[in-house]
Amino acid sequence: MTGTPSLTELTWARGFTDPAWVRRHTTSGRETVPSRRVWRGRTQPLDVPCAPHDLEALEFTTSGGRSLTLSALFAAAQTDAFLVMHRGTVVYERYLHGYESHVPHFNASAAKSYIGLLAAILADQGLLDRDALVTRYVPELTGTAFGEARVDDLLHMGTLMSYAGRPFDKAIEAQRYFAILAPQLRPYGYSGPASIREHLATARATGKPGTEFRYENGNVEALAEVLRRVTGISTSALLSDVIWSRLGAEEDAYYILDPEGTEAACGGFSATLRDVARLGEMIRCGGAVGDRQIVPESIATTIATGTPDGYPRRVRFPAAPPDSPATLSYHDLWWILNDPYESFMASGIHGQRLFISPKLDLVIAHFASQVMSPSVPPAPLVQAFIRIGTRLDAGI
Structure with missing residues (x-):
């Protein structure tokens, strides 16, 4: 496919079987459904020093033994934008396929990690009890799988549930969730939930919370509602007040909204590449931006090591092949790589x-727009990231 799909045609691209459709979707959320901005505040954007490095010829070997250059990785991943910061300096930045640096791009499920960060901050402030049942904060979830769980279970994908009595199927439930956010995606005769709130109310426990890892959007949406009840403000306002307006961001971010005006916390967040990198650099620096402490240092420095007892130390990444070794952990909605470098990441589909x-x-x-399909192997992004980091650390 060539060219940019029309917004009026976007709803016909169910399944997003072409990267061009995915790219149109990931960069035009505000134009297709209601949204709410995450205000960047009145401060001047934080100046980020740049010292470009030539990484184009850098080669790395995939787990299957194939050698790739960075350009080949971009092609395999359908990369839209890529930025590398080393010791606080941008050493590589590239935008592809006509994507522009000032345009917010869906972070998809990487946004889950930002909700985890907010929850950890509120818990550190004594406003949120990790061990409390969710119903303490959201009584309306009484009798649901999420209401019977603890806040900490939500933070570690520790609930087992089925929706409306259906056998749980992650892919199908994800599509049903999308249909809540975008009514135009609903099939003819649809009579299911029309909001995130109604969707969560249909979840029933199928096992004891905190005993098994199951990656599911409802955990994050229930947690986001807890945070709204604790603070009395919207998810957008909370992220702005606590982090975004203090980060030195260049642009406002935004969340898409469901028909009731509730933010899609688990994946409806969009921001620019540079601002997401600023967020990462703040965390790398122990939660500080210069002399301003944004996130408590005790939180920022223990993301990779803080998985509590009772939760799986090894879980399988959702996009990994079924026969792949389980090498990751999960803590406060962040993926922990268990590598020698204490690496961790926020990760989203595409x-x-x-x-x-x-x-x-x-x-x-x-940022990328890769089609997710068994016939399209996931690009070896993490292997490339670590290769880049070790070479930069060695002083290339």
Whole structure:
């Protein structure tokens, strides 16, 4: 396919079987459904020093033994934008397929990690009890799988549920969730939930919370409602007040909204590449931007090491092949790589990544529009990130 699809045609691209459709979707959320801005505040954008490095010829070997250059990786991943920061300096930045640096791009499920960060901050402030049942904050969830769980179970994808009595199927439930946010995606005769609130109310527990890892959007939406009840403000306002307006961001970010005006916290967040990289650099620097402490240092420095007892130390990444070794952990909605560099990342479908590696002094932000299909192998992004970091650390 060539050219840019029309917005009026976008709803016919169900399944998004072409990267061009995915790219149109990931860069035009505000034009297709209601949205609410995450205000960047009145401060001047934080100046980010740049010292370009030539990484184009850098080669790395995939787990299957194939050698790739960075350009080949971009092609395999359908990369839209890529930024590397090393020791606080941008050493590589590139935009492809006509995507522009000032345009917010969906972060997809990478946004889950930002909700986890907010929850950890509120818990550190004593406003949120991780061990409390969710119904303490959201009584309307009484009798649901999420209401019977603890806040900490939501933060670690520790609930087992089925929706409306259906056998749980992650892919199908994700599509049903999308139909809540975009009514035009609903099939003829649809009579299901019309809002995130109604969707959560249909979840029933099928197992004891905190005993098994199951990656599911409802955990994050229930957690976001908890945070709204604790603070009395919207998810957009909370993220702005606590982080975005203090980060030195260049642009407002935004969340898309469901028909009731509730933010899609688990994946409806969009921001520019540079601002996402600023977020990562703040975390890498122990939660500080210069002399301003944005996130408590105790939170920022323990993301990779803080998985509590009772939760799986090894979980499988959702896009990994079924026979792949389970090498990741999960903590406060962040993926933990368990590598020698204490790396962790926020990760979203289609290739969105915010990769932070404290021991390599490395932050990488990646936006992409890769089609998710068994016939399209996932690009080896993490292997490339670590290769870049080790080479930069060695002084190339």
